[in-house]
Amino acid sequence: MPPAFAGASFEEFAVTELAERMHAALIARSIGARIVGCVARDAIEIDAREKPAKKADPPPPTDPPRPRGRPKKGEERPKEPTRLERQVTQNLNAMLAELSTVCDVGTKKNSKGYKTSWTGYKLHIDVADGQIPVCCLLTSASVHDSQVAIPLMTMTGQRIAYLYDIMDAAYDAAAIATHSRACGHVPLTDPNFRADTAAKTERDAEVRRRALIHLPDPTKLWYNFRTMVERINGRLKHEYGGRFVRVRGAIKVKSHLMFGMLALTVD
Secondary structure, rough: OHHHHHHHHHHHHHHHHHHHHHHHHHHHHHOOOOOOEEEEEEEEEEEOOOOOOOOOOOOOOOOOOOOOOOOOOOOOOOOOOHHHHHHHHOOHHHHHHOOOOOOOOOOOOOOOOOOOEEEEEEEEEEEEOOOOOEEEEEOOOOOOHHHHHHHHHHHHHHHOEEEEEEEOOOHHHHHHHHHHHHOOOOOEEEOOOOOOOOHHHHHHHHHHHHHHHOOOHHHHHHHHHHHHHHHHHHHHHHHHHOOOOOOOHHHHHHHHHHHHHHHHHOE
């Protein structure tokens, strides 16, 4: 096949979301009629062969400038809703429209606690029992994992019926947990204590007390299922082309990854 023809064909596959639609049909046919125990959620970094997009200049302010300093006693200043607060009231299309998909630079801490950076994108994945990828979303590398939790939850809920949302500490937010319960699920999230040292100390003491009387923590046992999404991340990168993205642009990058995800789901 001539390279130009192959390139045009892949571009058409990407624009029409062929791989995504095939994957959704496969999930509907395979597990769409079942009740799935749990869905594990995580994101994986995707290196790209393109330059990061330049940051756009902020739009000129339309509102009068906010007064500086602390508010006066009894004065309440209006607060803009956060993206998570907006997502709770939005439909899926509105949620996705607010998520950036341009190539940029992302930073995260690795397993040893050191910060690492990459240029490209981030693929957010929901994985069901049996290591079956159910749903994926591609965003800019700089988009925080928590910003994609509610859209992913909505998409996955449209494809399968499941019971537990299993997420790491990056997803520990009240809006995410509330939306999970509103969808009829049970959120199991690794707590992120941030600066609350007292709560962390109490949690560690409770873990020691349970270990002393050999009482297992059922929440922790369920949380152990989260490793299945990490295995999917590793297989996608090392066995199904996730490390070797040669196309440019979010639409083509997602199509490349989704063809690999489709093969991985079949496997």
